[in-house]
Amino acid sequence: MKHIIILGDGMADWPVKSLGDKTLLQYAKTPYMDKLARMGRVGRLNTVAEGFHPGSEVANMSVLGYNLPKVYEGRGPLEAASIGVDLQPGEMAMRCNLICVEGEILKNHSSGHISTEEADVLIQYLQEKLGNDRVRFHTGVQYRHLLVIKGGNKELDCTPPHDVPLKPFRPLMVKPLVPEAQETADLINDLILKSQELLKDHPLNLKRMAEGKDPANSIWPWSPGYRPQMPTFSETFPQVKKGAVISAVDLINGIGYYAGLRRIAVEGATGLYNTNYENKVAAALEALKTDDFVYLHIEASDEAGHEGDVDLKLLTIENLDKRAVGPIYEAVKDWDEPVAIAVLPDHPTPCELRTHTADPIPFLIWYPGIEPDEVQTYDEVAACSGSYGLLKEDEFIKEFMK
Numbered sequence: 313m314k315h316i317i318i319l320g321d322g323m324a325d326w327p328v329k330s331l332g333d334k335t336l337l338q339y340a341k342t343p344y345m346d347k348l349a350r351m352g353r354v355g356r357l358n359t360v361a362e363g364f365h366p367g368s369e370v371a372n373m374s375v376l377g378y379n380l381p382k383v384y385e386g387r388g389p390l391e392a393a394s395i396g397v398d399l400q401p402g403e404m405a406m407r408c409n410l411i412c413v414e415g416e417i418l419k420n421h422s423s424g425h426i427s428t429e430e431a432d433v434l435i436q437y438l439q440e441k442l443g444n445d446r447v448r449f450h451t452g453v454q455y456r457h458l459l460v461i462k463g464g465n466k467e468l469d470c471t472p473p474h475d476v477p478l479k480p481f482r483p484l485m486v487k488p489l490v491p492e493a494q495e496t497a498d499l500i501n502d503l504i505l506k507s508q509e510l511l512k513d514h515p516l517n518l519k520r521m522a523e524g525k526d527p528a529n530s531i532w533p534w535s536p537g538y539r540p541q542m543p544t545f546s547e548t549f550p551q552v553k554k555g556a557v558i559s560a561v562d563l564i565n566g567i568g569y570y571a572g573l574r575r576i577a578v579e580g581a582t583g584l585y586n587t588n589y590e591n592k593v594a595a596a597l598e599a600l601k602t603d604d605f606v607y608l609h610i611e612a613s614d615e616a617g618h619e620g621d622v623d624l625k626l627l628t629i630e631n632l633d634k635r636a637v638g639p640i641y642e643a644v645k646d647w648d649e650p651v652a653i654a655v656l657p658d659h660p661t662p663c664e665l666r667t668h669t670a671d672p673i674p675f676l677i678w679y680p681g682i683e684p685d686e687v688q689t690y691d692e693v694a695a696c697s698g699s700y701g702l703l704k705e706d707e708f709i710k711e712f713m714k
Contacts, residue, residue, distance in 0.1 A: 322614025322661030337691035340629040344638040349690035352678030355700025360670035371658035377706035386537030390566030404464030410528040418481040421473035422455040424526030465493035470534035507531040544572030555605035583611040589635035617661030652679035
């Protein structure tokens with residue numbers, strides 16, 4: 313049996329008053345997810361290990377069954393792997409957002425969703441002005457980039473910028489968790505302030521402001537770590553001889569790299585509501601012909617949740633159902649070799665809160681011949697009655713892959 317996980321990042325939510333106190337999954341028109349829930353079995357999953365922040369790296373690694381206390385090293389090393397930066401011993405990698413600061417306020421975490429092409433100009437400029445034998449900047453995708461510091465101490469208190477929209481940025485700058493990390497914290501904070509001086513009058517930002525767009529006028533490094541020691545997915549599940557990951561997000565591709573999954577780049581994949589669902593589905597179905605396992609990650613709902621946009625998030629959920637779950641199910645349901653499908657988010661990103669939470673997420677599993685439970689729809693409330701109950705750690709992936 314082959315296996316595909318369809319992950320709608322941040323898709324779960326809280327009840328919304330304007331939707332009659334329904335969650336977005338309850339309110340949205342999702343005939344295919346409901347059908348798979350009805351024909352399959354449903355449950356809930358804790359994707360955030362105790363003591364961990366509910367970040368996408370934590371949640372997606374949990375979905376794949378990794379023991380976070382043993383292997384977690386932060387986002388930075390995962391994104392380094394994705395963009396081809398081979399970390400050496402003693403090198404610390406950090407996710408480095410290009411953000412928009414307005415006065416003393418962190419306006420948004422994405423510089424108004426700056427394009428990769430524009431961001432590359434600014435990252436190369438910062439490397440020219442601030443890079444040296446110890447500090448390196450590397451271009452990633454859109455607003456998500458990489459800072460590498462030789463000899464950096466990772467014992468730092470860093471705030472993810474998407475957690476603090478419209479908050480004053482200075483109280484949120486990097487703090488050492490141990491005295492030995494003070495020098496690294498001072499270095500990073502100095503880089504933040506210097507980047508603001510360098511970027512405020514950069515021609516690209518002046519052009520963006522003239523066009524009514526947010527400038528990318530500050531860096532924001534966070535989630536530090538060194539190269540992780542992760543077993544591959546095939547080592548855990550020997551039946552998977554070959555696997556693939558499909559995502560527009562460097563972080564997810566980095567997890568895939570260390571998991572031994574090949575990365576499939578898809579034209580038109582953006583990580584936003586306008587991502588090319590059709591190309592992603594075509595790539596997933598093509599991969600399933602040769603691979604035993606495919607991890608199809610779609611970011612759109614998470615970004616809509618961070619923006620607090622209920623209507624946009626509803627659209628992304630309905631698009632996931634209509635343009636990904638449906639076509640994949642219809643394509644594989646009659647294959648000679650059966651295909652198991654799981655649908656789930658990694659974590660909730662409630663529109664009301666505009667950031668991630670550690671609440672359990674709903675999941676469904678369907679494959680030909682599965683004995684269904686009594687659940688009729690796919691959503692946070694219905695999942696509470698699912699036959700899988702509440703799972704944790706590697707219980708979901710073991711159940712799915714058995």
